[in-house]
Amino acid sequence: MALLHVLLRFQCSVLLLWLQLASAQLPNTGSGAIAKPECQDRCGNVSIPYPFGIGDGCFLGEMFEIKCNNSEPRYGKLNVTDIAVLDGQMTVATFIASTCSDQETFPTYFRSGKLTVSNTKNKFISIGCDTWAYINSSPWIGEGCSDCSKNEVTTDGSCDGMGCCETSIPPGITEYNVTVQRDPSKNLSFNPCNYAFVGEKSSFRFSSSYLQDFKNYGSGRVPVVLDWTVGYVPCKEAARNVTTYACGPNTVCTTGNNFAPGYLCKCETGFAGNPYFNLTTGGYCQGT
Numbered sequence: 001m002a003l004l005h006v007l008l009r010f011q012c013s014v015l016l017l018w019l020q021l022a023s024a025q026l027p028n029t030g031s032g033a034i035a036k037p038e039c040q041d042r043c044g045n046v047s048i049p050y051p052f053g054i055g056d057g058c059f060l061g062e063m064f065e066i067k068c069n070n071s072e073p074r075y076g077k078l079n080v081t082d083i084a085v086l087d088g089q090m091t092v093a094t095f096i097a098s099t100c101s102d103q104e105t106f107p108t109y110f111r112s113g114k115l116t117v118s119n120t121k122n123k124f125i126s127i128g129c130d131t132w133a134y135i136n137s138s139p140w141i142g143e144g145c146s147d148c149s150k151n152e153v154t155t156d157g158s159c160d161g162m163g164c165c166e167t168s169i170p171p172g173i174t175e176y177n178v179t180v181q182r183d184p185s186k187n188l189s190f191n192p193c194n195y196a197f198v199g200e201k202s203s204f205r206f207s208s209s210y211l212q213d214f215k216n217y218g219s220g221r222v223p224v225v226l227d228w229t230v231g232y233v234p235c236k237e238a239a240r241n242v243t244t245y246a247c248g249p250n251t252v253c254t255t256g257n258n259f260a261p262g263y264l265c266k267c268e269t270g271f272a273g274n275p276y277f278n279l280t281t282g283g284y285c286q287g288t
């Protein structure tokens with residue numbers, strides 16, 4: 001078991017050395033409308049910007065339909081918590097895999113449908129002592145681990161293998177399962193449960209108290225960032241068909257995040273608004 005732990009720690013450090021791509025954070029500003037006229041622009045606390053929309057005629061193709069049920073936005077079966085129109089990203093809630101000393105184990109299963117899991121915004125994170133976490137996705141299988149023998153040696157804010165470990169995920173994942181295991185011969189009172197999940201890196205900060213209990217502010221869920229694009233063809237090809245091209249006036253067309261097929265629209269420098277709108281809506285890219 002000791003050798004296995006050393007190996008796991010080593011593997012974990014190697015994974016940590018993987019290049020961490022910095023992701024540009026664009027301001028989510030916009031002048032004027034964010035939804036089409038006559039359309040609902042929010043559901044509960046979540047803004048729903050075009051090309052996404054609620055109800056017939058409000059979204060750009062079925063790929064962008066949001067259902068608002070009891071003030072809770074749903075994208076297919078996913079619970080939406082944020083849509084970043086300029087970044088080409090959507091944030092959804094997912095469950096946390098866990099296993100506890102009473103042998104109770106909860107694996108998780110996540111399927112993002114047509115969207116891909118962002119490999120720049122998310123990490124595979126595991127929490128606990130003697131943890132061995134697996135992610136099984138198609139086509140990638142990954143491992144995470146964390147070790148610790150005393151609560152005091154872990155450091156708040158540091159997810160470097162002591163009580164917490166994070167590893168990168170590859171681009172293109174649309175489905176994954178997470179399972180987490182612990183050393184059954186150990187029963188550490190300060191670490192009754194171990195956890196693992198794929199989640200938004202920027203919203204996670206390790207705390208030693210998570211060894212005791214990690215519910216993420218009581219929600220039992222963590223945010224995962226997904227990438228979306230318009231259509232399935234690159235900019236050049238898309239721009240040839242004016243009836244289907246989604247970028248409005250004063251925009252530039254860009255490739256999708258992580259080379260996802262399709263394209264995204266951005267306002268030209270000096271312009272702000274919703275780049276997916278044309279002149280008949282108030283929210284298109286206008287001079288600032």
Ligand SMILES: *[C@@H]1O[C@H](CO)[C@@H](O)[C@H](O)[C@H]1NC(C)=O
Pocket residue numbers: 044045071072
């Ligand atoms: C909206 O946010 C407020 C304050 O953050 C919260 O109390 C409320 O429950 C939220 N409502 C919904 C529908 O999520």
Ligand SMILES: *[C@@H]1O[C@H](CO)[C@@H](O)[C@H](O)[C@H]1NC(C)=O
Pocket residue numbers: 069070
């Ligand atoms: C709306 O939510 C309720 C409970 O939250 C659920 O029973 C119902 O099936 C949902 N409807 C749709 C269309 O998703």
Ligand SMILES: *[C@@H]1O[C@H](CO)[C@@H](O)[C@H](O)[C@H]1NC(C)=O
Pocket residue numbers: 072079093094095221
């Ligand atoms: C999504 O919302 C429904 C209704 O509120 C809830 O039952 C379900 O647990 C949520 N799922 C996730 C992953 O947050």
Ligand SMILES: *[C@@H]1O[C@H](CO)[C@@H](O)[C@H](O)[C@H]1NC(C)=O
Pocket residue numbers: 109136137138175176177
């Ligand atoms: C995840 O688990 C489910 C149910 O156990 C299974 O049907 C699915 O094929 C698994 N997916 C992957 C990517 O391993």
Ligand SMILES: *[C@@H]1O[C@H](CO)[C@@H](O)[C@H](O)[C@H]1NC(C)=O
Pocket residue numbers: 101102184187
């Ligand atoms: C670990 O300790 C808890 C309570 O402290 C107990 O309920 C559980 O049965 C123990 N598990 C093992 C495998 O000894």
Ligand SMILES: *[C@@H]1O[C@H](CO)[C@@H](O)[C@H](O)[C@H]1NC(C)=O
Pocket residue numbers: 240241242243244
């Ligand atoms: C543009 O797209 C529309 C809708 O898919 C299609 O009917 C039309 O033939 C396309 N036009 C050209 C020039 O390809």
Ligand SMILES: *[C@@H]1O[C@H](CO)[C@@H](O)[C@H](O)[C@H]1NC(C)=O
Pocket residue numbers: 278279280
């Ligand atoms: C603007 O877009 C709407 C649909 O989003 C369309 O009905 C309208 O014809 C478009 N107007 C122009 C000038 O392209």
